[in-house]
Amino acid sequence: MSSRTQSCAVLVVGGGPAGLSAAATAAAHGLSTLLVDERPSLGGQIHRQPGPGFRVTDARRLGRDYRRGLELVEEAARAGAGLRTQTGVVALRSSHAVCFEEPAAGGGGGSGEIFEVKAEQVVLAPGAHDRPVAFPGWTLPGVLTAGGAQALLKASRVVPGNRVAFAGSGPLALAFPAQLRHYGVNVVLALEAGPGPGLRQVASLVAAGHGNESLLADGLRYRVQLARWHVPLRYRRIVVRAEGDGRVEAVVHAAVDSSWNPVPGSEETLAVDTLCVGYGFVPSNELFRLAGCAQRYDEDLGGPIVEVDEWQRTSVPGVLAAGDGTGVRGAPVAVDQGVLAGLGAAAALGAVSPSTAEGLAAPARRRLAAKERFRKALLSMYAVGPGVYRLTTPGTVICRCEEVTRRHLDEALASTADLNVVKSYTRAGMGLCQGRNCQRQIAALVAERAGGAGAGGDGGDGRTGRAGGIAAVEPTTARPPVRPVPLGAIADDSIRDEGLFVRD
Amino acid sequence: MTEPARHGVGRPLLLPSAADLAAPLPSESDVVIVGGGLAGCAVAYYLAKSGVEVAVVERGELNREASGTNAGSFHFQIAIHQLSGASTSEDRARLLLDARLHAAAAEHWYELEDELGCDLGVHQTGGLMLAETPEQAQVLRDKQVIEHEAGLETELLSAAELRAGAPYLAEDLAGATYCDREGHANPLLAAPAFAARAIEAGAVVRTHAGVESVHHLKDAGGAARFAVRTSAGTIRAARLVNAAGAWAAELAAMSGLALPVRSEGLHVNVTEPREHVLTPMLQHIGRRLTLKQAANGTFIIGGGWPARPEAPPARYSVRWDSAAGNAAVALRVMPMLADVRVTHMWTGVMTFVDDLTPIIGEFERLPGYFMCLATTGFTLGPLVARSLAEAMTGKGPVALPAAYAPERVPSLSGSHPG
Ligand SMILES: Cc1cc2nc3c(=O)[nH]c(=O)nc-3n(C[C@H](O)[C@H](O)[C@H](O)COP(=O)(O)OP(=O)(O)OC[C@H]3O[C@@H](n4cnc5c(N)ncnc54)[C@H](O)[C@@H]3O)c2cc1C
Ligand SMILES: Cc1cc2nc3c(=O)[nH]c(=O)nc-3n(C[C@H](O)[C@H](O)[C@H](O)COP(=O)(O)OP(=O)(O)OC[C@H]3O[C@@H](n4cnc5c(N)ncnc54)[C@H](O)[C@@H]3O)c2cc1C
Numbered sequence: 001m002s003s004r005t006q007s008c009a010v011l012v013v014g015g016g017p018a019g020l021s022a023a024a025t026a027a028a029h030g031l032s033t034l035l036v037d038e039r040p041s042l043g044g045q046i047h048r049q050p051g052p053g054f055r056v057t058d059a060r061r062l063g064r065d066y067r068r069g070l071e072l073v074e075e076a077a078r079a080g081a082g083l084r085t086q087t088g089v090v091a092l093r094s095s096h097a098v099c100f101e102e103p104a105a106g107g108g109g110g111s112g113e114i115f116e117v118k119a120e121q122v123v124l125a126p127g128a129h130d131r132p133v134a135f136p137g138w139t140l141p142g143v144l145t146a147g148g149a150q151a152l153l154k155a156s157r158v159v160p161g162n163r164v165a166f167a168g169s170g171p172l173a174l175a176f177p178a179q180l181r182h183y184g185v186n187v188v189l190a191l192e193a194g195p196g197p198g199l200r201q202v203a204s205l206v207a208a209g210h211g212n213e214s215l216l217a218d219g220l221r222y223r224v225q226l227a228r229w230h231v232p233l234r235y236r237r238i239v240v241r242a243e244g245d246g247r248v249e250a251v252v253h254a255a256v257d258s259s260w261n262p263v264p265g266s267e268e269t270l271a272v273d274t275l276c277v278g279y280g281f282v283p284s285n286e287l288f289r290l291a292g293c294a295q296r297y298d299e300d301l302g303g304p305i306v307e308v309d310e311w312q313r314t315s316v317p318g319v320l321a322a323g324d325g326t327g328v329r330g331a332p333v334a335v336d337q338g339v340l341a342g343l344g345a346a347a348a349l350g351a352v353s354p355s356t357a358e359g360l361a362a363p364a365r366r367r368l369a370a371k372e373r374f375r376k377a378l379l380s381m382y383a384v385g386p387g388v389y390r391l392t393t394p395g396t397v398i399c400r401c402e403e404v405t406r407r408h409l410d411e412a413l414a415s416t417a418d419l420n421v422v423k424s425y426t427r428a429g430m431g432l433c434q435g436r437n438c439q440r441q442i443a444a445l446v447a448e449r450a451g452g453a454g455a456g457g458d459g460g461d462g463r464t465g466r467a468g469g470i471a472a473v474e475p476t477t478a479r480p481p482v483r484p485v486p487l488g489a490i491a492d493d494s495i496r497d498e499g500l501f502v503r504d
Numbered sequence: 505m506t507e508p509a510r511h512g513v514g515r516p517l518l519l520p521s522a523a524d525l526a527a528p529l530p531s532e533s534d535v536v537i538v539g540g541g542l543a544g545c546a547v548a549y550y551l552a553k554s555g556v557e558v559a560v561v562e563r564g565e566l567n568r569e570a571s572g573t574n575a576g577s578f579h580f581q582i583a584i585h586q587l588s589g590a591s592t593s594e595d596r597a598r599l600l601l602d603a604r605l606h607a608a609a610a611e612h613w614y615e616l617e618d619e620l621g622c623d624l625g626v627h628q629t630g631g632l633m634l635a636e637t638p639e640q641a642q643v644l645r646d647k648q649v650i651e652h653e654a655g656l657e658t659e660l661l662s663a664a665e666l667r668a669g670a671p672y673l674a675e676d677l678a679g680a681t682y683c684d685r686e687g688h689a690n691p692l693l694a695a696p697a698f699a700a701r702a703i704e705a706g707a708v709v710r711t712h713a714g715v716e717s718v719h720h721l722k723d724a725g726g727a728a729r730f731a732v733r734t735s736a737g738t739i740r741a742a743r744l745v746n747a748a749g750a751w752a753a754e755l756a757a758m759s760g761l762a763l764p765v766r767s768e769g770l771h772v773n774v775t776e777p778r779e780h781v782l783t784p785m786l787q788h789i790g791r792r793l794t795l796k797q798a799a800n801g802t803f804i805i806g807g808g809w810p811a812r813p814e815a816p817p818a819r820y821s822v823r824w825d826s827a828a829g830n831a832a833v834a835l836r837v838m839p840m841l842a843d844v845r846v847t848h849m850w851t852g853v854m855t856f857v858d859d860l861t862p863i864i865g866e867f868e869r870l871p872g873y874f875m876c877l878a879t880t881g882f883t884l885g886p887l888v889a890r891s892l893a894e895a896m897t898g899k900g901p902v903a904l905p906a907a908y909a910p911e912r913v914p915s916l917s918g919s920h921p922g
Contacts, residue, residue: 091824098824111842114828251721292818408517415696416520421565424572424692425517432776433845479849480822484776487805487831488842495829496793497809 004115004492008032010345011097011119012081013089015288016044017422018323018334018341019125020072026123026340027079029351034117035081036099038088038483043069045127045147045324046331048154060265063182065472072335090114091480092290095122095318100485111488122316124288125338128281128302128324131384133438135391137242138277139400146176153183155468161274162186165251167239168278169193169384174222176278177231187231189270191253193279196235240267240391242275251275260385272480279388282440288325289478297471299384301327303440304475310365311344312337320344331372336364359436386469387442397432399438401431408440417446419476429476432484443473518622518697525566525711532707533559535896536732536741538715538755540564541571542691542885543876544747545698545709550893552705553556560699560707560740561734563714567695570749570881572769573852574693575772575794575806576625577785578613578883580606580656581633581683582647596650598861601907603654603863606880609887610685616886620697624689627799631686631785632670634677634837640790641678647789648681658683672781674837685919686785691882698886709734716745718758720870729872736745739763743896745874752877759870764858767876769811769820769851773827774836777801786837793833803844805834811851820851825863853880864888864908865895875910 010026012019017039027033047069086103091098096118103112130145137143144160145150146168152158152264164187165175177190225235236255240262243250255266282302288295294307294315305327312320322341323334340361340399347357392398394407404426412425422428422442429435429442447470510758535551537544540562551558566572569879582599617624644660651658658681661669666680699709713736713805721728721740728740749753750767785796792807809826815851837841854875857863862878878884895904906912 092821093821116824183689344814411517412519415517415522415525416565417522417570418565420570424567425519425696430774430848433703434847477819477850480824480827481846481849484847486845487773487775487835490773490818490827491831491835491842492825492828493832495825495832497829497833 004113005118006115007118008034008082009120009349010034010342011036011095011122012125012199013097013122014044014125014323015039015042015073015083015085016125016127016323016327016334016336017047017069017072017331018127018325019044019123020076021335022123022125022320022322022340022342022345023081023083024072024076024079025339026121026345027081027477028078028319028395029179029342029346029448031346031351033077033081033086034119035076036084036089038084038086038102042073042083042085044334045150047072048151049073050154050157068331071496077102079279083420088483090482090485092122092287094291094316095119097122098480100126100481100483100489101136111486112487114485116494117317121320121348121379123312123320123322123338123341123345124291125321125323125334125341126284126287126325128283128328129436130277131279131282131302132440133277133279133388133391134396134398134438135239135241136393136396137244137248139397140242140244140248141246142248143242143277145344146276148279149180149276151175153179159183159185160276161272163188163272164274165189165191165239165270165272166276166278166427167193167237167251167253167277168280169192170278170280174226174233176276177233178225179221179434180276181225181229181231187229189253190226190231190250191237191239192233193238193256194235194383224476238262238388238391239275239277243269248272248275254383258385259460260387261390262387280384281324283327285325286434286436286478286482288314288321289475290480290482291319293319293321298327299470300312301329303470310340311347313344318348321459329371329375333368336368339364367502386444389441390448392441398441399426401433401437402429404428404438406445409445413445413449417450417473419443419446419473420490422446423439434482435476439476440470443470443475446473517693518620518700520696520703521894524703525709527577527708527710529561529710529734529739530559530708531738532728532740533557534727534741535559535743535745536561536730536739537704537745537747538732539747539749539751540695540699540709540711541569541747541749541881542564542567542695542698543571543749543878543881543889544745545695545702546886546889547745547747547876547893548707548709549698549705550890551709551896554704554893554897554899555706556897558702558707558708558789560702560838561713561715561732561736561738561739562709562711563735564800565711565744566661566699566709567692570852570854571695571885572691573772573798573850574691574854574882575804576688576882577631577794577796578687578689579612579631579785579794579880580610580883581631582651583633583789593615598830598859598907599647599650600654601905602861603651603656605887607654607656607685609884610687612887612890613687613689613883615747616689620698620701622693624694624697625799626687626689628685628687629783629785629796630682630684631787632680633658633664633684633787634666634673634680635789636836636846637790639680644679644681651683656683656685657897659717664821670784672838672840674839677837682784688785690797693888694882702774703837711916712736715748715755715758718755720759743872743874745876745892747876749877749881750855750856754873756875759873761867761870761910763863763875765863766856766858767853768852768856769813770806770851771809771811771822771826771830772804772806772852773830773846774805774848775803775841775849776847778803778844781840782838788833788837791833791836792830795834795838795839803841805830805909807833820853822851824850827917862908863910864892865884865904865910867910869911
């Protein structure tokens with residue numbers, strides 16, 4: 001074991017709403033708690049605080065998402081949790097984590113530092129990233145993901161483009177163009193792949209709405225805002241390709257059927273200089289996979305999601321999970337799951353009695369149950385259609401890191417249905433993003449060949465993970481490092497190689 | 505930055521079709537080969553090419569074990585793991601034999617792309633064996649004498665010559681030997697290419713057919729001597745080739761045979777691509793290191809650091825300490841890599857024959873039962889597979905050396921270091 005090891009009772013990975021509330025809860029019970037987040041600022045996806053170098057002069061102008069984030073950060077700090085940014089967990093084995101602290105920006109910090117944390121309990125709250133969707137032209141400069149555009153706005157205050165189209169789906173499809181517009185971006189078109197809200201859906205949302213009033217209000221607010229700003233909002237349409245010479249100059253969009261398959265003859269072209277794509281989010285599950293936590297598949301929650309019990313405990317002892325990483329359900333759910341995970345860890349370490357923990361958990365559990373009813377009602381509107389994985393042509397680059405086209409993948413897929421083997425034949429997934437952007441798409445290609453079930457299976461089977469579809473395709477072997485790490489940080493001279501065959 | 509060459513771009517892959525790999529297993533075949541790694545696929549190719557009826561059974565996917573997880577290097581210089589430290593005359597004879605075999609394997613590899621008619625990423629880059637201390641420099645001089653005697657030309661470089669010729673290395677190394685025959689190929693493509701050509705020549709290659717038991721048919725009357733029960737059905741064969749790599753001993757045990765082998769999980773690091781700086785492959789004579797820059801600009805760093813065994817079907821997992829120790833040796837010899845980021849780590853299971861000499865040939869005790877197993881089996885695989893196939897068809901110019909016989913065993917003992 002290396003000299004660079006420290007220990008704590010609870011390690012929390014991820015400084016979004018889930019991680020911050022888990023850390024606050026665990027620390028409030030007197031447990032030595034360390035929270036690490038690989039980004040330069042805390043708050044996670046929606047509550048992201050401005051990056052280093054920005055000083056907040058008027059908190060009101062940054063909006064309530066920012067203020068809520070600040071509250072969560074301050075609460076965790078007050079409870080006594082250690083908070084470290086620019087520190088990512090790059091390897092994990094049960095509750096022992098290898099952390100990589102990046103060098104301070106600009107300040108000759110060398111390669112950064114590796115240190116190991118031996119925790120008794122670890123709460124994984126890594127959040128989610130944009131569901132990657134490949135279509136002709138998706139790699140053109142000027143095509144951004146919603147999360148990427150949002151990060152630009154929140155952390156760096158950069159506004160993308162002069163004529164921006166948004167295409168996507170899900171509860172956030174309205175929020176996102178509204179947010180862009182709020183930051184002064186000229187949004188010329190917003191497309192939602194799902195249907196417009198019919199009377200029946202509205203009725204079921206309202207019926208499920210008790211305890212969800214603010215989410216309902218949000219949905220309404222975004223729609224009103226878009227209308228007021230004259231942003232055309234069109235339902236049941238997706239972008240089928242982006243065109244341009246060296247950069248996006250136009251988008252071609254088309255009507256889709258209920259499986260999101262484009263309807264022939266419905267194409268329209270619009271000149272834009274930026275396209276934001278947001279087909280929902282998929283859990284960042286590489287740490288769960290490394291730890292060996294049991295998972296199940298649910299496309300509407302983002303795909304492979306980690307199984308947790310009533311205390312957010314995974315199948316691996318000492319490893320808990322909270323937030324979007326357990327299925328994409330939004331920030332309020334993330335906060336409450338964080339509370340449960342914090343209590344679960346505290347109970348496991350004897351810092352709180354089971355009955356007290358149960359009492360403290362009750363309000364969070366009530367809110368979570370209400371949110372779950374609402375989510376199920378939303379599903380009927382926003383179910384991900386398998387057509388979204390069928391937009392590529394043979395020339396479309398699917399793995400952008402290694403520049404692997406679908407044609408090349410098809411050659412490999414003619415030989416094997418094993419993702420690990422496809423990866424070794426084509427190098428798809430071997431690049432810097434480590435497969436985060438291409439593996440789902442390749443799994444959909446495998447599923448398509450295996451029976452035409454496609455992404456979700458048109459019958460919905462793959463979507464809920466019962467049989468067939470992407471759900472049935474085994475992911476590639478999980479390996480560290482979860483993020484690229486410089487050799488200089490990894491190297492440890494104290495580990496010698498005497499004797500050719502060392503065993504643990 | 506030079507545009508990294510990405511394999512496959514605009515060039516069709518030579519791969520067997522999924523339909524062929526899933527075809528029903530025949531009930532009989534002259535030869536059945538167990539194992540779809542480089543050894544098994546190459547033996548199948550050379551046998552099928554000579555018109556022998558042959559079927560390969562692989563329990564998983566092709567090329568997923570050692571043959572697809574190694575670093576793809578052809579190391580011909582005598583390396584750290586081959587030096588027992590005992591320096592007896594027996595030892596010397598073994599090293600001589602080994603050096604000759606490796607020299608022949610080099611010739612074979614450099615003809616292989618023509619033979620198979622496809623791109624296997626073969627590059628003859630030359631290789632440096634580095635010494636950090638004066639004692640290690642002496643080991644280099646000693647091993648070079650043996651290499652010379654075996655006909656493997658290596659050049660001794662002083663510390664100053666090394667600095668001049670390889671300015672990208674640490675300045676304070678003690679010297680090196682250089683062998684221009686060394687190089688590498690793409691381990692991800694070689695075995696599948698052999699399999700595809702074997703199928704074209706009439707071989708059956710069946711994946712997801714794991715051997716569960718081997719029955720010996722004493723008085724069957726016909727030619728079949730073995731009934732091999734697999735998860736995809738039973739196949740009878742007159743001859744069996746054990747090419748099961750790290751599981752060769754397990755398979756041999758099904759026939760009551762013992763093999764003097766051990767398996768170790770090994771660690772490999774690979775980095776992001778960088779501008780091309782390093783042409784020769786690097787090894788270290790005193791510490792565990794192999795380091796090279798692949799054609800796509802990535803650095804592949806290994807050298808025998810251990811991985812953690814896991815219960816199947818899980819693959820051996822990464823020990824972070826191995827990554828850290830391996831990286832430290834790499835930076836000791838090439839400090840300029842400090843800011844290059846590692847993007848992936850993987851593990852593979854390597855078989856070590858106790859006397860470090862390949863086991864190639866037929867068991868006298870069990871006629872019809874053949875072995876094809878080597879420690880540095882990526883380098884040696886194609887050559888020893890051809891030699892075995894030639895011996896099995898009786899056509900070969902090469903009679904297999906007695907030193908490779910499966911039953912040389914009694915004298916074998918744990919002469920490996922550590
Ligand atoms: C564009 C957009 C708009 C949204 N709008 C809304 C909305 O209006 N209402 C709503 O309820 N929700 C919204 N959401 C969803 C909301 O952001 C998430 O549900 C919420 O942030 C989930 O919280 P979390 O803590 O699980 O994850 P996150 O907030 O994503 O935080 C995860 C953190 O973990 C860190 N991390 C990940 N991996 C590692 C690692 N290996 N090591 C160290 N750190 C790591 C990340 O850097 C990140 O900071 C929106 C999301 C997006 C992207
Ligand atoms: C990390 C690492 C680095 C290496 N570096 C080098 C190097 O640089 N140069 C070099 O020359 N060599 C190197 N080697 C060694 C080399 O990779 C191996 O010697 C060689 O690949 C062995 O090939 P094989 O076909 O015998 O075994 P394998 O490729 O392991 O194939 C054996 C196959 O048999 C199958 N099998 C096993 N049991 C059964 C059963 N019961 N039924 C059906 N199928 C079965 C397995 O699934 C497997 O696919 C390295 C090895 C490793 C692990």
